[in-house]
Amino acid sequence: MAETMVEAPAAKTSFIDEVCSVPGGEAIHSCIQCGICTGSCPTANNWDYPPRQVIAMVRAGFREELLSSNSMWFCASCYTCTVRCPRDIKPADIMHALEVLAFRSGLSTKQSRTPVMYQCFVDSARGNGRVYELGMMIKLFLKTNPFSAIKLAPVGLGLFLHGRMPLRPTRIKGMKEFKAIMDKAKKLGGAK
Amino acid sequence: MKHYSYYPGCSAEATASPLGISVPPVARALDIDLAELEDWNCCGSTPYNSVNKLEAGAMAARNLALAEKTGLDLVTPCSNCYVVLSSVNTHLKELPDFRENVNEALAAGNLTYGGGVKVRHLAEVLYTDITPEGLSGKVTNPLKGLKVASYYGCQLVRPNGFDDPESPHSLDELVTSLGAEAVPWELKARCCGSSLIMPEPDVALGLINKLLKNAQERGAQCLVTPCPLCQINLDAYQSQVNSKFNTSYNLPVLFVTQLIGVALGIPAKELALSKNIVSPMRVLAPYL
Incomplete structure (x- = not known):
């Protein structure tokens, strides 16, 4: 992983503005690159660019490199970075914002299955008003690597045998109004 | 008897059913009235907030709008629902554009949210309202x-x-x-x-x-x-x-x-x- 960046790409201003538009995002201007976020992150050793470097890359305008990386997809939303940051930056929220931008720009990586999982989750929640965990998992495995499901099958079976894996989704009663709300949100420039 | 609006969350009905099942009898024994929020929907969780902020906000806000009608604190036993509902709640209070857009979406479903709900975690209710001393007495x-x-x-x-x-x-x-x-x-x-x-x-x-x-x-x-x-x-x-x-x-x-x-x-x-x-x-x- 390259710690030294050579040349800052052109579209620098717009990328940092995009990230700063998330609530609290503007705080990244005050990052002092102390690295407490990386040091606190339980999954940082899997990231193409660890949290501290992600912030540096946003500021330097490395949009494409960052949005196509696996980095933010390893954020488990534990918020340890957020409560420890001495400059009140909210790195976990920044990672979520980068995920939104990666989806929106079609750059989300195939190296991690997390983007597909998130999309399956959203489809499930929108479709029934509630998340149907079994349906979401089956879809995730079908869309990524069906064979990897074999390894996890005993877990699913265990949950099923203990009455924790219903075979049918639950649907809310007010689907019509719910759908109207969600469609309207989408129409209102839901990319934000 | 203490009264709350109750938001179980999707997991409590499936993979976390031991939670969903054990909450009501414990609440009864502790004189806590948890009235399940009528026709609640998924909070949107972390995934939706990583795909689309406004849609995620509208999804969470439908629950907040329903809860506001009850006039009670909204209590959830799920830590992820807690973070998502309370963070959307905060953003709705602090960001006028976001609030306006979310309310416009809610209006399509004949709802509106004025920002008056307090989102709480069940563990916090047990600790703060029931207290360890109160619990030990039972x-x-x-x-x-x-x-x-x-x-x-x-x-x-x-x-x-x-x-x-x-x-x-x-x-x-x-x-x-x-x-x-x-x-x-x-x-x-x-x-x-x-x-x-x-x-x-x-x-x-x-x-x-x-x-x-x-x-x-x-x-x-x-x-x-x-x-x-x-x-x-x-x-x-x-x-x-x-x-x-x-x-x-x-x-x-x-x-x-x-x-x-x-x-x-x-x-x-x-x-x-x-x-x-x-x-x-x-x-x-x-x-x-």
């Missing part, structure tokens, strides 16, 4: 001699929890008030990998292994947590950890309401103790 089966590792996970205490984000103590106090021994352990508020268990199982299993190892080394006979994702990861995936790391953990992971229920003398069946993957019956037998 104990009929003191859990004397039971060594419990209180596992807070992340989102109960971060980013905006009611307890210390690094070294929380509320669950330990609740556990102690039941007569049990809260064992001190270092990783009580560290991450279990949450939903990464599905797309990145190797990463999450490594984190779960660290937690189980630490709890076991500190002498815990079981763990207790309020969080659905934490419970599933530590309980349902414990056998996967054992095969991957050649370990032999046999640590029951209870929902905090299950443990409280045992101490209050509520029958095992009402607490869904048979639904835990690693059976807690061996360690709980003396108290049932």
Whole structure:
């Protein structure tokens, strides 16, 4: 992983503005690159660019490199970075914002299955008003690597045998109004 | 009797059903009236907030709008629902554009949200409103001699929890008030990998292994947590950890309401103790 960046790409201003538009995002201007976020992150050793470097890359305008990386997809939303940051930056929220931008720009990586999982989750929640965990998992495995499901099958079976894996989704009663709300949100420039 | 609006969350009806089942009898025993929010929907969780902020906001806000009509605090037993609902709630208060857009979306479903709901975690209600002292007064089966590792996970205490984000103590106090021994352990508020268990199982299993190892080394006979994702990861995936790391953990992971229920003398069946993957019956037998 390259710690030294050579040349800052052109579209620098717009990328940092995009990230700063998330609530609290503007705080990244005050990052002092102390690295407490990386040091606190339980999954940082899997990231193409660890949290501290992600912030540096946003500021330097490395949009494409960052949005196509696996980095933010390893954020488990534990918020340890957020409560420890001495400059009140909210790195976990920044990672979520980068995920939104990666989806929106079609750059989300195939190296991690997390983007597909998130999309399956959203489809499930929108479709029934509630998340149907079994349906979401089956879809995730079908869309990524069906064979990897074999390894996890005993877990699913265990949950099923203990009455924790219903075979049918639950649907809310007010689907019509719910759908109207969600469609309207989408129409209102839901990319934000 | 204390009154609240109750938001179970999707997991409590499925993979975390021992939580969904054990909350109502425990609430009744503690004179807590939890009125389930009529026709609640998914909070949107972390995934939706990582795909589209406005849609995620509208999804969460439908629940807030429904709750506002009740005039009661909205209580959820799920740590992820808690973080998502409370963060959308804060953004709706602080960001006028976001509030305007979300309310325009809500209007399409004949709803509106004025920002008047307080979102709370059930564990915080137990700690703050019921209090450890109040709880101990209701104990009929003191859990004397039971060594419990209180596992807070992340989102109960971060980013905006009611307890210390690094070294929380509320669950330990609740556990102690039941007569049990809260064992001190270092990783009580560290991450279990949450939903990464599905797309990145190797990463999450490594984190779960660290937690189980630490709890076991500190002498815990079981763990207790309020969080659905934490419970599933530590309980349902414990056998996967054992095969991957050649370990032999046999640590029951209870929902905090299950443990409280045992101490209050509520029958095992009402607490869904048979639904835990690693059976807690061996360690709980003396108290049932």
